[in-house]
Structures are given as C-alpha cells and as structure tokens.
Amino acid sequence: MAELKTKLNDGDVIAFLNTVADERKRQDCFAVLDLMRRVTGAEPKMWGDSIVGFDSYRYAYASGRSGDWMLTGFSPRAQNITLYIMAGFDQYDALLARLGKYKTGKSCLYIKRLADVDTAVLEALVAASVEHMRRTNPPAAAG
Numbered sequence: 001m002a003e004l005k006t007k008l009n010d011g012d013v014i015a016f017l018n019t020v021a022d023e024r025k026r027q028d029c030f031a032v033l034d035l036m037r038r039v040t041g042a043e044p045k046m047w048g049d050s051i052v053g054f055d056s057y058r059y060a061y062a063s064g065r066s067g068d069w070m071l072t073g074f075s076p077r078a079q080n081i082t083l084y085i086m087a088g089f090d091q092y093d094a095l096l097a098r099l100g101k102y103k104t105g106k107s108c109l110y111i112k113r114l115a116d117v118d119t120a121v122l123e124a125l126v127a128a129s130v131e132h133m134r135r136t137n138p139p140a141a142a143g
Contacts, residue, residue: 005048006047006048006051007047007048008045008046008047008053008056008068008070009045009046009047009048010046011046011049012046013033013044013045013046013052016046016050016052017029017030017033017052017076020076024113025076025081025113026076028081028113028114029052029074029076029081031114031119032074032081032083032114033052033074035119035122035123035126036052036054036072036073036074036126037054038123039054039072039123039126039127039130040054040055040071040072040130041055042054042055042071044073045070047070047073050075050076050077051070051073051074051075051084052073052074052075053069053070053071053072053073053084054070054071054072054073054130055070055071055072055130055140056068056069056070056071056139056140057069057071057086057133057134057137057138057139057140058137058138058139058140059137068140069086069140070084070086071086071129071130071133071134072084072085072086072126072129072130072133079110079112080103080110080111080112081110081111081112081113081114082108082109082110083108083109083110083111083122083126084107084108084109085107085108085109085125085126085129086107086129086133087107087128087129087132087133088106088107089104089109091128091132092125092128092129095121095124095125095128096125098118098121099117099118099121099122099125100116100117100118100121101116101117102116102117109125
C-alpha cells in the first residue's frame with residue numbers, strides 16, 4: 001500500500017504564506033487563515049509542502065487503511081485558492097447558491113479571489129463542514 005505523501009508537519013505556516021508571490025492572493029490567503037482559525041478554534045498547521053490545515057480527524061476505509069487528515073484547510077495554487085471542505089458539497093446547496101463565483105471538485109472549493117465570494121457565506125460553509133466532520137468522525141490519534 002502506498003504511503004500518503006501529504007502529512008502533518010512542523011512547517012512554518014506564516015513563512016509559507018509569505019512566499020505567495022501575488023500580493024492579492026497572499027492577502028486573500030491570510031484572510032482565509034483568519035476565517036478558518038476563527039471557525040475551528042485551532043491553530044494552522046502545514047500538511048505537506050503546500051496545504052495549510054486546521055484540526056484533524058481519524059479516517060478508516062473498509063480496506064483497512066486509516067490515518068489522520070485535516071478537518072478543513074486551504075492551499076494557494078497557481079490558478080486559484082483551493083479550500084478543502086472535507087464534508088463535500090451535497091448538503092450545502094443553499095449556501096453554494098449564495099456564495100458567488102466558484103468551482104468545486106469532490107471536497108475542493110476553488111476560488112480565484114476572495115472578492116468573488118460572499119465571505120460570510122464562505123464562513124458559514126466552512127463552519128457547517130467542520131461541524132459535520134466533528135460530529136461524524138473520531139478525533140485524530142494523539143501523538
């Protein structure tokens with residue numbers, strides 16, 4: 001079984017975000033950092049080389065594979081800011097209808113810039129996902 005490459009580490013979140021070359025994207029990332037810190041009550045941690053994650057939960061698949069993963073997080077990518085909404089989007093149609101300009105993948109919300117979305121709706125979406133994940137998943141293993 002292949003080992004997961006994206007792992008929690010001791011990287012410096014602020015130093016990482018300060019490497020974002022585009023000033024607007026860097027400012028947006030710091031705003032998302034504050035939003036996710038407020039929603040989760042957790043401090044940000046680096047997951048791999050390019051994901052800022054908050055809090056964590058334990059997952060286990062039927063195959064027997066298990067591990068820890070972030071409850072929510074984000075990454076400044078070349079084309080957009082990717083926000084990780086781990087609960088997915090099926091139950092959030094009403095929020096998404098009011099969010100603004102975005103795209104989604106399975107658990108990824110892609111936004112070009114924070115100005116393209118309603119930040120109050122974004123905060124509500126992140127909060128709903130975090131609450132769902134905390135309610136339906138065990139906390140990450142200590143250690």
